[in-house]
Amino acid sequence: MGAILELFLSKFFTVSRYHILIIGPASSGKKTFLSKLGLNDHNSNNEIIVYNTNTLIPADLTLTSFVYTSSFQINQILEDRINEVTGIIYMLDSTNASQLKLTKAELKNLINIPALENSPIIVLCNKQDLPTAKSVREIEMVIKFEPENKKWNIQGMSAASDDGVTEAIEWISRAMTN
Numbered sequence: 001m002g003a004i005l006e007l008f009l010s011k012f013f014t015v016s017r018y019h020i021l022i023i024g025p026a027s028s029g030k031k032t033f034l035s036k037l038g039l040n041d042h043n044s045n046n047e048i049i050v051y052n053t054n055t056l057i058p059a060d061l062t063l064t065s066f067v068y069t070s071s072f073q074i075n076q077i078l079e080d081r082i083n084e085v086t087g088i089i090y091m092l093d094s095t096n097a098s099q100l101k102l103t104k105a106e107l108k109n110l111i112n113i114p115a116l117e118n119s120p121i122i123v124l125c126n127k128q129d130l131p132t133a134k135s136v137r138e139i140e141m142v143i144k145f146e147p148e149n150k151k152w153n154i155q156g157m158s159a160a161s162d163d164g165v166t167e168a169i170e171w172i173s174r175a176m177t178n
C-alpha cells in the first residue's frame, strides 16, 4: 500500500509540503488506515512525519499526518502548525451510531476553523465490513454534512480489509492539488 501512496503523491503533488490532519473518535480506525499506507511511526505528539524518504514518497515531498481524536481543542494542540494543514481526513466508526451526533458537531467545528478554511475534507465511514455498520446514506442523514464553498467528500471504507483506502487517498490528493 505504501507503493500506492507513492504513486498518487507523485502523480498529483507538485509542491513539496502537505500536511494531513487525521481526526476522528477513539478506535474509529485512524491508525489502521495509516498502517495500510505504510505509515506506522508516531512520535510523542501523535504525529507521523515522513521526511523525504525515497522509499515511500518522492524525495521532494514532506508529508506530516497529525492524528487526533477530537477537533475541539485542535487550535491549542497544534498551535501555529494548524496553519500548515492542507487536507483533513475525518474517520468515523460506522458501527457506532451513538457517536454520530458528536461527529456532526466535530465536523461543524472543523469547517468553522479559519486556519482550515482552504483544506478539503473527506469523511470516511469506516468498518463497513461489519454487519452492524450503518450505510453511508444512513450516516449522511444523521450528520447532514454538506458544507458550501469547500471541497468535501464522504465515502465508505474498511481500513481493515483495504476497501476504500486507495480511493480516499486519491480523492484527498486530487483535492489538495487542484
Ligand SMILES: Nc1nc2c(ncn2[C@@H]2O[C@H](COP(=O)(O)OP(=O)(O)OP(=O)(O)O)[C@@H](O)[C@H]2O)c(=O)[nH]1
Binding pocket: 024, 025, 026, 027, 028, 029, 030, 031, 032, 033, 068, 069, 126, 127, 128, 129, 130, 157, 158, 159, 160, 161
Ligand atoms: N472490522 C473492522 N475493524 C477495524 C477496521 N478499522 C479498524 N478496525 C479495528 O478497530 C480497532 C481500533 O482501530 P485503530 O486503528 O487503533 O483506531 P484509532 O482511531 O487509531 O484509535 P485511537 O488510537 O483510540 O484513536 C482495532 O481493533 C482495529 O483492528 C475496519 O475497517 N473493520
